[in-house]
Every structure is written in C-alpha cells, then in structure tokens.
Amino acid sequence: MVVRRSPRQNQPASAPPLTARTADRHVLYQRSVQAPETDAAFYDRWFRRYAGRPLRRLREDFCGTAVLACHHVKRHPDNRAVGVDLHRPTLDWGRTHNVAPLLDAEQQTRLTLLQKNVLAVQSPKSDAILALNFSYSVFQTRAQLAAYIRNCFRSLRPGGVLFLDAWGGPDVLQKKTDKTRHRGFVYEWEQRTYDPISHRIQCAIHFSFKDGSRLRNAFVYDWRLWTLAELRELFAEAGFVGIEVLWEGTDTKTGGGNGVFRRTKRGGMDEAWISIVVGQKPK
Ligand SMILES: C[S@@+](CC[C@H](N)C(=O)[O-])C[C@H]1O[C@@H](n2cnc3c(N)ncnc32)[C@H](O)[C@@H]1O
Incomplete structure (x- = not known):
C-alpha cells in the first residue's frame, strides 16, 4: 500500500475519464500498488537463489484478486499457483477480471483459488509462499502471527521459502x-x-x-505494525533457517525506494523503508 516504484498497469489513453461513480476500486488498487508481472519474476529469481531450483509451486496468501498468482502461472508451462483469500467477492472479481483475460483454458487448470482462512490451508505443499503488501498484519497478537508463520512452515516443501514484506521508519x-x-x-x-x-x-x-x-x-x-526483529524471531521459532532481510535501496533523485533489494544485516535510518523477510524450510 505504500507506493513501490515498479512498472504499473496504466489506464489506456483513449479510456473515458474516471470518476468515483465509474471507477472500479480493484482496478485502481492494482494500478496503484501492484506490479504483478515484475513481482512474479522477482520472487522466482530470489527463490532460485535460496533453493537452487526454479519456483514452480507458488502459494499467494491474502491473494485478493490473485493477479500475481495469474502471472506466476503464465511464466512457465510447469508453474502452478494457489491463491488464498477469505473474501469471496474479491476472489470472484479476480476470476472475471484477471483469471479469464490473462490465462487460457490450460493455464487456468494450473491455478486454484481457495476461499479460506490462510491459517486453515496446509496443502498442496508449495515451493514458496508470499504474503505481500503487509497483509499478515491483520494478525494483531504474537500468538496469531506465530500460528500463521508456523502454518506456512508446515505448508512448504523441504527447501521451500516464505517471503513476507514489511514496512517501517519514523x-x-x-x-x-x-x-x-x-x-x-x-x-x-x-x-x-x-x-x-x-x-x-x-x-x-x-x-x-x-x-x-x-x-x-x-x-x-x-x-499491527510488526517490526523486523519480531518477524525474524517468529520465523526462527517456526523452524525456518537462513533468515534474512532484503532491504530496498534508495532512489537518489526522489529519496524513495528504487525497487532494488539486497540482503543486509543492518538497515539504514531511513524515514520510510520497505523490506522483505525471507526464511527457508530446511531441505
Ligand atoms: C491488502 S489485501 C492484499 C492483496 C494483495 N495480496 C496485494 O499484495 O496487494 C488483503 C487481503 O487479505 C484478505 N484476508 C484478510 N485476512 C485473511 C485471512 N485470515 N485469510 C485469508 N485472507 C485474508 C482480505 O480479504 C484481502 O483481500
């Protein structure tokens, strides 16, 4: 929800002017805060670095309209994705506006959308689980977030990777x-x-x-605004190894994030930052 700097889907120049009455909030959200094609490539790349193999089975928790899951499926004929979200109308919107236009009939067989609580899904086992745009922050107690991270651990194949993004700064x-x-x-x-x-x-x-x-x-x-220290500790308690923080670099012109993430042991005293916590299930 904080704005990330990556290519976005844009309104076609010929489209009629948007107004509060005519606009669709999901379209505007996707254009403002998501970069699904870029993100699908980004997580595939990072997964390969950790696991030493391509990312084939992805679970997108809190998937909303599942646009990232669709792009993962499109990337390779062996790619499969599961999207999990509690909210049926949002999943239905995603089926109509993302799944149908983005995926052909064969690709659609490789995507499963589950209307479920993320705490209740353990299968099929995944290579990677993504919980993005800080969605796991709905868990407001340490016990709830710990249960979620433990459930992710159980849901991963050996060598699988959990990615959670985080935000902070004064x-x-x-x-x-x-x-x-x-x-x-x-x-x-x-x-x-x-x-x-x-x-x-x-x-x-x-x-x-x-x-x-x-x-x-x-x-x-x-x-709840979770700190990186808490997230790292909860990953470790769940059994994850190789826990790291990927810290976003700064665009020297704008002072904002530049979309380039690097492993780091010490973060900067940035006014606002975005990072990604990564942990691997032992192989
Ligand atoms: C902020 S949206 C995230 C959308 C998308 N993942 C993104 O990166 O922008 C959060 C979504 O999480 C869903 N959600 C909230 N609590 C959930 C839970 N316990 N299990 C599954 N989905 C949940 C909501 O229905 C909503 O669609």
Whole structure:
C-alpha cells in the first residue's frame, strides 16, 4: 500500500475519464500498488537463489484478486499457483477480471483459488509462499502471527521459502496522507492512527478524480505494525533457517525506494523503508 516504484498497469489513453461513480476500486488498487508481472519474476529469481531450483509451486496468501498468482502461472508451462483469500467477492472479481483475460483454458487448470482462512490451508505443499503488501498484519497478537508463520512452515516443501514484506521508519508513524498521481486518478494512502503501546495502526486508501469526485475508504486496514526483529524471531521459532532481510535501496533523485533489494544485516535510518523477510524450510 505504500507506493513501490515498479512498472504499473496504466489506464489506456483513449479510456473515458474516471470518476468515483465509474471507477472500479480493484482496478485502481492494482494500478496503484501492484506490479504483478515484475513481482512474479522477482520472487522466482530470489527463490532460485535460496533453493537452487526454479519456483514452480507458488502459494499467494491474502491473494485478493490473485493477479500475481495469474502471472506466476503464465511464466512457465510447469508453474502452478494457489491463491488464498477469505473474501469471496474479491476472489470472484479476480476470476472475471484477471483469471479469464490473462490465462487460457490450460493455464487456468494450473491455478486454484481457495476461499479460506490462510491459517486453515496446509496443502498442496508449495515451493514458496508470499504474503505481500503487509497483509499478515491483520494478525494483531504474537500468538496469531506465530500460528500463521508456523502454518506456512508446515505448508512448504523441504527447501521451500516464505517471503513476507514489511514496512517501517519514523514516517509511517505520522498521521498523514501521501498522494500519488496516476493517469486519470490520484491514489491516496492515509495513515490514520497509530498506537505506540499496542502497535495497532489504522490506514486507508482513497482515490480522487479530475472531476472533483472521491472514492473515500476504498480500502481500510486495521493492522499491527510488526517490526523486523519480531518477524525474524517468529520465523526462527517456526523452524525456518537462513533468515534474512532484503532491504530496498534508495532512489537518489526522489529519496524513495528504487525497487532494488539486497540482503543486509543492518538497515539504514531511513524515514520510510520497505523490506522483505525471507526464511527457508530446511531441505
Ligand atoms: C491488502 S489485501 C492484499 C492483496 C494483495 N495480496 C496485494 O499484495 O496487494 C488483503 C487481503 O487479505 C484478505 N484476508 C484478510 N485476512 C485473511 C485471512 N485470515 N485469510 C485469508 N485472507 C485474508 C482480505 O480479504 C484481502 O483481500
């Protein structure tokens, strides 16, 4: 939900102007915060570095519209993906707007979408599990998050890899709204409340349009802000080995992230940062 710098899907130049009445919040979300083709290649590359083999069986937890799972399936005829999400209308939207247009009939047989709680899925066993855009932050207690990470461990094949992205830095604790202009609309990321005692953080996404209309609270999040130290400890307690943090570099022109991630032992004192915690199930 914080904006990452990678190629996005863009509104075709000929499309009619977007307004709050005509826009589809899932389309706007995908254009604003997701880069599924780039991400599918990115996680395949990192998986190969850890496991020494190609990423064939992917599970996308909290998959929403499953667009990343679709792109994984498209990458190779042996690739399979499972997308897991609780929310049937979002999965149905993904079936209509991502699965049907992106995948042919054969490719669709290699994608499974499960309307389930991520805590309740252990099979089929996967090579890699992704929980992206901080979705695991819905787990607000250490016990809940530990149960989730343990369940991921159980769901992986030997040598399998869990990737969770994370965010932080003093900027994310500020009450503020960041705006990013896209063709036809503005994406607004609101940091609404943060409680330093519980680390509960409430955020929202709004979209505004050239005609002055606004899609307020298109997505609302009630999360716990987890630290990298906590995530690393929970990975270790679940049995993961080779636990590392991939830290995003800084774009010297904008001061924001540059989309290039490197293994690091010490993070920088950045105002805002995004990183990825990685752990491997022993082979
Ligand atoms: C922020 S969206 C993530 C979308 C996508 N993964 C991304 O990277 O942008 C979070 C999704 O998690 C789903 N969700 C929340 N709690 C869940 C749970 N316990 N099990 C499965 N899905 C859950 C919601 O329905 C929602 O679609």
